[in-house]
Amino acid sequence: MERVEKALEAALMEAGGANCPPLLASALRYAVFPGGHRIRPQIVLAVAMACGDPNPHHTDAAASAIEFMHCASLVHDDLPAFDDAPIRRGKPTIHVEYGEPLAVLTGDALIVLAYETIAKAFASDPRQLAAMISIVSRAVGAPGGIIAGQAWESESTISLVDYQRAKTGALFAGATLAGAAAAGRDPEPWRALGDYIGEAYQVADDLRDLLCDAEELGKPAHQDERRARPNAAAQLGIGGAKARLTELADAAAASIPECPGAEQLRVVIRAQTRQLFPSQLEQYAA
């Protein structure tokens, strides 16, 4: 956890440094620190470490880039034109604290910073750089990344699977692929792990939206119903969603490709997936 924070801190230093408009510099920090669970960069690290983590510098950059992309998406998704969310991670959202212009620009600058961080880390060994940029871009951009996922909300017809795969799954798949690529491994075999974790995360998020109150979430609750958005827990029922979550945790653990630290990674993935379970779920049968 400390490793992720240090990597983010180092990457943010220059962007917010001398000559940066002071409010933008401040907003960039506000968007990144303190973080949430940092689950995506933790996945990058966990996968790279399972593969021996031969290039920790690459791994740190990949983890930071994935987290910057995630933070950028939160900042933009919270804007009045989208969720109009007043709080995030237990504090006022960026557009509430800094105004809407700086919220748009902070998201933009974080996307740029993600790429800049990767390019800097890979400058002395560029063979993997194009692959890493492609992984991150596919996870984030059109046609199937998190930006496209968000854009599905503007369509009149929308499939739950396509929507959630792009909006949530793509960046989790990006995290496992980036972790493997940072360790010099062929990334593609790691996609299934990211897909399963992404779907588990989405089901858990839907459950929490249904079951938790705003104080527990650090953000508004019951948003899916209010916005008539597809919600897996509402579709499957709470018991069905809980069963699906267990299934996905098993599938994720089983999908881990052969690598030196496969066994330990299985333990980490199971523990992380359990952490996703809302505590209120204990009272519901699977």
Add this chain to the structure above:
Amino acid sequence: MERVEKALEAALMEAGGANCPPLLASALRYAVFPGGHRIRPQIVLAVAMACGDPNPHHTDAAASAIEFMHCASLVHDDLPAFDDAPIRRGKPTIHVEYGEPLAVLTGDALIVLAYETIAKAFASDPRQLAAMISIVSRAVGAPGGIIAGQAWESESTISLVDYQRAKTGALFAGATLAGAAAAGRDPEPWRALGDYIGEAYQVADDLRDLLCDAEELGKPAHQDERRARPNAAAQLGIGGAKARLTELADAAAASIPECPGAEQLRVVIRAQTRQLFPSQLEQYAA
């Protein structure tokens, strides 16, 4: 000119392809075509060609990336939270045509696409990739790129030089640097040319804002005064601004580093700078 359009078309193809939410795919095209003067990608091409253009594939990607970044900045700058502009390039702005959520997402996706386009073109020859990404990132992100330039507008004190260097100059410098790097040249000696063209463009833009009407501009006029933004033409007077424009064109032409096509590039730069002159300027003495 045709070369720029073809390169943009090819780069946009995949992003807006199968599985892309249809409105996002449509908005991406709408943001890029038909273009304005394409002055930034033309500069990338002109510089690369002056250097012999040994890697046209790299040059096309660099030119497309710079133009995608420019289009992204226009889409976001036109948002209600910024300029609230109803028209751009003579047609309704993206948020008017597609709604604000898709306008934010289109800008985001264009930033990602810029990097993806570069990574794809340089994948088979990655030595220059890190340098190219760094050039583009510095031109666009914090602390000194066009995003930072826009962010200066949220500060209570603002220097005309810092503001315009970041908001306009940075992407012009990025264009000359990218053109040189795409041709395998050391990019740094090309910075002065980009700086001069950027400043000339800004002075001309300030003059047009002062002198033209909305129909000629394809966007609202007299915005600087309305927004109390620094305007070089207002500060120097129209005659002073015209003299400054001539000075900058001379300085730009004189700054061109030694290269096979230096003489021809000087002619192009002078012609382009003349094109920047608003036609109303003829009646004012320099």
